[in-house]
Amino acid sequence: MYRYVIVDDRGPITVFTLNRPDKLNALGPELRAELLDALRKFNSDPNKRVGVLTGAGRAFSSGAEISVKPSGPGAVDLEGELRNSFHLILREIRFSDKLFIAAVNGVAAGAGISLAVACDFAFASRNARFVLAFQNLGIVPDTGLTLMMARLVGARALRYLLIGGEFTAEEAEAMGLVKVVDDPLGEALKFANEIVQGPFRAYSYGKRLINEALFKDLDQFLAVEARLQGELGNTHDFVEGVSAFLEKRRPRFTGS
Template sequence: MAVVEVQDLGPVSVITLNRPEKLNAMNLELRSELGRAIREFNANQGKRVAVITGAGRAFSVGADIASVSEDLTEDLRISFYPIYREIRFSPKIFISAVNGVAAGAGISLSLVCDLRLASKNAKFVTAFHGIGLAPDTGLTLMLARMGGSRFLERLLLGGEITAQEMAEVGIVRLTDDPLGEALKLSEGISKGPFKAYSASKRLINRAIFFDIEEYLEYESAMQGFLGKTRDFKEGVKAFLEKRKPEFRGE
């Protein structure tokens, strides 16, 4: 079974994270296949819109802890950041259809898309602190700029953000059928003034993401430092052993 499935709908592609038994946690294989799928979509001149969603009851719970590298700086720079760059700096339009829980890097994957549709029952969980890390994959930059100061406490201390809260500040659009709504939206976009949409995306990048490369460099260095701490090692060990971690602030 492919861990990433791609459905070809003419100018539209549906890219589905397909590890439902693991809540679409991004192990190395999934990250590799997702990056490949997005690169192939971007290289296809007949494509205009990609919808990213998750199989089963989750969008994605983020990085698969069992496959996290010992060098978090390189893990981010080589494995995660290229995916987000392919989406954010593509001239094409990406829509996330958040069908369930999104956590950690899964939140970032949903937010880095141009348009975001979410189930009314979706939840966005900033779970990094549970293993002794700070938010990564660009989440702090995106969530702080899109939601203002509203979510800073949960970025600082961790916690859950409801889809309703996200919708109240315009980050997501609530719907009973995220994928169905995304496909309707995709059809309209693919038949519209696409060069204007692409130009609008470039302007949004200039306004909001103008310093993202500098930010990601800083973020990856920070996470690399945390990856060498005793708390991170304890957090991962506790997660794999299914117990509460004993942090020491070390």
């Protein structure tokens, strides 16, 4: 049905596999559109209870696709991309009355981390890595990552959110973000089967309470995030950061 998302229907459980292994499952426009459509169909089905999100190949997701150098400041509508795509996907996961489990099979970067953190549970392989490199492009973390990590992890997340960096699966486990296992997809499916056999309405209502406690203001935050990211997309540093990434060199930022 889709080109870049494999949807594996297993009764009350659905496995969504991001399927661009040659691009480390980068979240290009086509993949995002397919994933949003698949999530909307899943969430509208009363017979569904658990969604499992994973990646094909050796990566979970490398985040937003960066393949074209901007012609100048403002050439890329970062605010529009967030409001009309990334944020919609995030809301389908976080505000769903279903439960979601991430099976992080390899590197998760940028918005790929956001997808994993937005899930209610996450299992990660021992070789998984979590990379925040937004600042190397002259922008800030997006797709709700700042709010979610700050709420879930606290002060330990601030360094990564402010200046970037990466952490291992074991470090992510110590932060409480994932459980490290040998077979993340297998463990995710095993746990999903346990969930569907339990008092699911209680689990679903529990998710509502967690959203009320931790993420009630997520929509308000996302509006601010989109606006600020849009402003950064109009800077010289953003153009320089993307150019440097594509040319595989160190960026020469000016702070403007």
